[in-house]
Structure formats: structure tokens, C-alpha cells
Amino acid sequence: MMTFFYISAAVALISSVLAISRSNAVHALLYAIVSLLSVALIFFMLGAPFAAALEVVIYAGAIMVLFVFVIMMISSGPGSTQQERRWMNFRLWIGPSVLSAVLIIELFAVMSPPPEPMSAKPIIESKQVGIALMGPYMLGVELSSLLLTAGLVGAYHLGKRKDDAAQTEDVTIHD
Amino acid sequence: MTSVPAEYGLILAALLFAIGLAGVLARRNIIFILLSIEIMLNAAGLAFISAGSKWGQADGQVMFIFILVMAAAEVSVGLAIVLQLFHRIRTVNSDEANTMRG
């Protein structure tokens, strides 16, 4: 079991690093999907099969498809990749890397003492999750539905092409 | 039954979160920034799942579902903003969308 864990953890880390460092948006997206899938595997290993399924269906499926749509709409051809490569230089990564390293050190410090020897834990079935969702977290579910509605309305509103208005606003922004 | 220690999951979550953070800070392309944010959110979800696994409770997965919902809403609105921005200033470079400069 642990072997699978280490493998998928390694895949997740590597693909995440590649996802944030690729110049080609589509490649980066694919790496990200790989990362999400391997995290889904880890969910499964942690005894959360329902979460693993959701991760695959919603994250790796729906959300990433949205990204694909947007990338297809705005980045055209190899030009954008060239541009992306120009935007990325080595020095740009120093600061973020240092900051992230500090954060990791801190988080590890928080998580010490080191993990105890493993013990068997129960698998939490989707039934339990559903009962918890519809029981004590009812309010949270309702709020989530509101949030999704807001997201829907917001996306619809922002996504509308207001051609005339956009034309005039173009001018005001570029002047 | 499972035998993967939850703490390992937490460590992995921390690493993924840091990678995502580096991506957010380093990339200029807004799409990559959003992608990095997704990685960070995913890491947070992993941390919840690990904790839930550690205590054997469903609450961790519940919180993961909430994060999922939030991520979905965020991505839909965020990408809509990206489209609008691209439509207006013809770039996805976040540094050029600086008309709010004081």
C-alpha cells in the first residue's frame, strides 16, 4: 500500500511542478490533470473513495474542461507559447521558490512530531458523507448552493459580450 | 481498511500547496495563476481528507466537498473575468491589467 502511496505522491508532485512551469498552456493543463488524478488515488488510499470519485469527476473532469475551453478561446497557436516563454525567466522564480520553501519548512515544523506508526483506519463510505452533509452540515450545503448560483449568475454576466459597450470602454482603457 | 498514515497525506498537501503558491507568485499569465490556485485548493482538500481519515470522521470529506463547490464557483467566475479581460485589453498578462494603480 505504501509503495502505491509513494508513487502517486511522487507523480502528483512532479506533475504539479511541471504544470506550473510549462510554457504551453495545454501541456500545463494536462500535467495538472495528472496531478489531480494522482491526488484522487491518494484520497482513495486514505479511505475516502467518495472524495476520490468527486475529484476525478468534478476537478479533473468539469473544472479542467472549463480551462480547456478558455485556453482554446484566447491563446492561439505557437505565438502564445513563445510569449509565455519570454515571460518566464529564471530570476522570476527565485522569490516565489524561497517563499514556498519557507512555507514548507514552517508547515513541517507545525506538523512535528513525526508521524506515528501506521494503524488501520476505517474507510469512510459515501453513505456516511451523505448523512453528515444532510445532517449537521445542512446549512453549509444550502450556502454552497447559493454560492454556485452566484457563480453561475456571475459567470453568465461577465461572459456576455457587450459589443457596443466594450468598444467604448476599449477606448477609455487604452488611452 | 487503509494503512496509509494521515500525516503523510498532510505532508504531501503541504508540498502541493507550496508548489501552487510558487506558481501563483511566479506566473504572469492569468490562466496559469488560476491553475496554480486550483492546485493550492486541491492541496487544502487533501489536508482535509487526511485529517478526516486520521479521526475516522466524515467531516473531512464534507469540507472537501465544500472546497470543491467553492473551486467550481471560483473557476467559473474567474475564467469569465479572464475572458472579459482578454476581450478588453487583448492580453492575459496580469501585470498589464493595472489601471487600478494608485
Add this chain to the structure above:
Amino acid sequence: MLDYLWLIPALPFAGFIILAVIGARIPRPVAAAIGAGSVGISALVALSIAAAFITTPPHGHVYTQLLWGWISVGGFKPDIALTIDALSLVMVLVIAGVGFMIHLYSTESMAGEKEGYSRFFAYMNLFVGSMLTLVLADNLLLLYLGWEGVGLCSYLLIGFWYKDPANGRAAMKAFIVTRVGDTSMAVGLFIIYHNLGTLQIHEVLVRAAQQWPAGSTLAIAAAALLLGGAVGKSAQLPLQTWLPDAMAGPTPVSALIHAATMVTAGVYLIARTHVLFTLAPQVQLAVAVIGAATLLLAGISALTQWDIKRALAYSTMSQIGYMFLALGVGAWSAAIFHFMVHAFFKALLFLSAGVVIDALHHERDMFKMGGLRLQLPLAFWCFLIGAASLSALPLITAGFYSKDLILWETWTSASGGPWLWAAGLAGALLTSIYAFRMVFLTFYGKPHSEAPRQIANHSGLRIRIPLITLAVLSLIGGFVQLPETLGNLPLFSEFITTALPATVAMSSTSFEGTMQYFSGSVSLFGVFIAYIFFLYNPLYARNFVEKPFGYALHCFLYGGWNFDRLYDALFVRPFVLAARANKRDVIDLLYRLIALLHIVSNHLLSAAQSGLVRRYAFGLAIGAVIIIGMVVLR
């Protein structure tokens, strides 16, 4: 009848309100009727109240009418209450009576004004109402209200022709100089209230006599501060400089405010609070000395003026000096008597001078007049009567009786003496010289080369009636108080002693007659001198002035002993310099520093507002790292 006391000040106030609100929209005759009528009815009410007061005197010769409580803060409860006693009654009669005469005169003399006719009457009514409030006030706070009210009206009316900036400057000068005195008076009121716990005048006097021993520091401070107010209002040394400039206003204003009534408010104040001055003999002596000095200084300055109104203004200062002299030696009733007579003849002089000025198209230079007695007979006779009364020509004029009373009581009073008497006598000589100098220059001699131009002599009934009434009063007004040598009929002082103490006499009356011959002949001698210098041979005076020393002296005296320059150098210029040096206010630096701090922090924060999303994210991340670090390292 005494219940209608409140009507006396209320009527002019009502007139003021009506004229102020709708004055611009009503025809001129109506405005004039409201303006003069309200004061006229007020004068009639005052007359009938006087009749009731004299025939059936109220208990203690004082009647108080409580109108309403003003404010009540802690133990401080001043009322709006009116009090009438002999002193107030005389003041009210003069103010309302002479005020009505001057209003009547103004309805005609101001008719030539293109605009501001109803404004003029609104101000005048406000003035009369404030002045009546001042003299009827039951407590010092209400008195102070009236005091400031008349000051305001004085300011407004001096600057009545506000389109000429010089008039505005004169008005401001009058206002600011009197403000010095008013501040001193306000401090005096604070002292009185703080130490005696009341401002009700009668109570103040009673408690002061009980609590303050004669000559105590508090009594001296209170009396001196009140004297400061009186000096400012009455244009005495050292705050006298505003009065000559106040002549910038219309002539009726000069007659009413700057001759007959307002400038005598100081006299009234001192008489009203006489107990305080009796308790502070040093201050009372200062009153006498100030009066004597002012009457001499102003009398000499009056000799050099070419402007007829300025000459009259100096004469007013000089005559009020007489009143102060009388107050200072404790001759209370003599001071009030002279106030009354002075109001008559000085109003008469101003009004007839106004006729002359109007007839000559606003020419005020006496040296450009001359020989007017044939063209303006009414003005001539009235001015002559006024000048005679001013010079105190013996027996026939009212001025003789009042001035003689002052001189005699100065001589005999315990606190008077030969020196003050001599000053008064010298002043009498000066008075008759400058009075008849004005008469001779204006009405006698050859008509000036420019004079025969059109003389607009169209005095109507509304000018004649006040002139003749005041002329008659200037002649017979003195017969209410005949000295012992001449009929011994002291009606006026008997009446006044119901409100003010009688003079403390020291010497016998044996040579009062001799003194009267003396002072009478001094007046006549003054007329003779004036005749020699200004009519018989004007070259005497002219030759003197043309010598360098004479010219310098003339300029010095013409400028009123150069007090203006002195004050300019002492106060105005240092103040202006200090203000200029401190143009960028030192105190403001502190506030500017605060503003600077905010501007700097604004710049810093606005630099942080770079518009770069990644930089914001960086900030967030650093913050998170720091916070987590604090948790870890705790």
C-alpha cells in the same frame, strides 16, 4: 400708567423690525411715518409716564417692571426687567424726545437719498430702542446688551454711505476703539458678578457697599474697568480718537448718536453705578481728571478744525468732559443736568449745521462758507442760540445754568478743588471761543468767493419744528435748576437726588454770586476773542498759522493732538508687523505637520497600490508566512 413702561423701548424695536423686513417694499412716506412715528409715540408714552412718575411717585421713587426671565444657568438668573427712577426718566425723556425731533428732521433731510431711506430709519429705530434698553435696564447684563446694541447702530450708521471706503474705515475705527472699552467693561461685569453674585444693579450697589470697604482693591478694579467702558463709549481720553472720524455718517446720526445720546452712555453708566465709584475714590478722581483733560484737549483741537462737523465733534468730547468732571467730583445731578442741556443744544447745533451743509451741497468747510446769515436766517438763529448755550452765555441760555452748576460744585465739592475748577473755567473760555469761531466763520463776514452759487434753502416744516423746539429748549431748559443766587429753584437736582446722592459740599455759598459773574464774564470774553480773531481781523490768526511754529502747532492740534499717530505707532503698526511676521502661523505648523504626515502615508500606501495582482498575492503570502511563523516560533 407705569405699567406701560415696556412700550417705550418696544415701539422703536417694533419699528425697526417692520422696516427691516418690509422696508424696501413700502413707499417712502410710510417708511418715514413708521420710523419717526414709533419714536414719537414712544416719546409720548415717556412723557405720560414722566407725568405719572412725578405726580404720584412710586414707592422709593423706583419702579421695576419684570418682563420675563432671560436665562437661568446655575445661580445666574438675569431677568429682562426695566427699571425707572429719576435718572432713567431723565435719560428716557431726552432720548425719546430729542430722538423724535431728530427723526422728524431726518424724514425731510434724508429725502434726497437715492437709496437706503428705509434702511436709515430702521437703523435709527434700532438705535433708539437699544439706547432706551440701556437706560431702562434693571441689570447690568441687559444694560450691556443695549450698550452693544448702540455700538452696533453707531457702526452701521457711521458707515451708512458704505460705498465710500473711507466711511467704512471710520465706522470700523469707531467700532474697534469702543470695543477696547467694551472689553474692559465686560471684564468689570465679570468681576462684579464673581464677587457680588448678582448683576441686578440695585443689588450690586447694596452688596458692594456692604462687602467692599472704601478703597478696597476689588472696588477699584471694578470701578476702573467700568470706567474703561465709559471712556470708550463717551470718547474721553484715551479712547477719544474715534469720535471726529464718526462724523462721516449723515448729520442726523451725528446729532442723535454722536452728540445727544450714545456718547453720554458712559456718563449714565458711571452715574448708575455711582456707589462703586464712591467706594473707589482714586478712580473717581481719575474720572474727574480724565474729564478735565479731555475738555481742555478737545476744546483746543476744536479751535483748529475747518470741518464744521469735526469742530462740533471735538466740542462734544469737550462737553462730555465736563460731565465726567462733574461725575468725578460727585456732582451727580449736575452731570445729568448738563447731559440734558447738552443734548438739546448740541442736537440743535448739529441739525442747523446739517441745514447749512445741505444748503451748500455737502460743503463742510467753514472757510468756504461765510455770510450765510442772510441766506439761511433760520439756521443762523438756531446755530447762534446753540452756540450761545454751548458757550454758556449768562442768564439767558440753559448752558449757563448747567455749566455754572458744574463749575460751582467742582469748586465746593470735597473731592473737587481749585485745579479742576480752573481747568473747567479754561475750558469754558475755549468753548466760547470755538463756538463763536464757528458762528463767525459760517454766518458772518464776506460770502466766500465760491459761496454765491446756488444756495438750496428749502427747509420745510419737518425741519423747522425740530429746530425751533430744540432752540427753545436750549434757552429755557436751564430754568428747571436755578442757583441760589438767582431764584434758588433746584427742581432738577431735587428730582435727581431721589436716585443719586446729593453733592457733598464743603464751602459756604457766600461767594457763589461772585463766581457766576466770573464765569459769565469769561464766556463773554471768549466771544470777544473769537470776534477779534475770526471776524474783526482774521489776519491775526492767519499770520500765526503761517509761521513755521504756528503751522506745526496747528497741524498737531488739528490732528487731535496726534493721538491717531501715537496709537498707530504704538498699537496698530506693531500689531500689523507681528501679524505679517507670523503670516505663516506658528501654531498652524503643528497642524500642517499632521497634514504632511497624512500626505506622506498616502503616498506610501498609494505606491503599494501598484495594480499588479502578483504583488498583492506576494503580500498575502508573506503575511501568511509571517503569521504561521509566529505560530511556529511561539
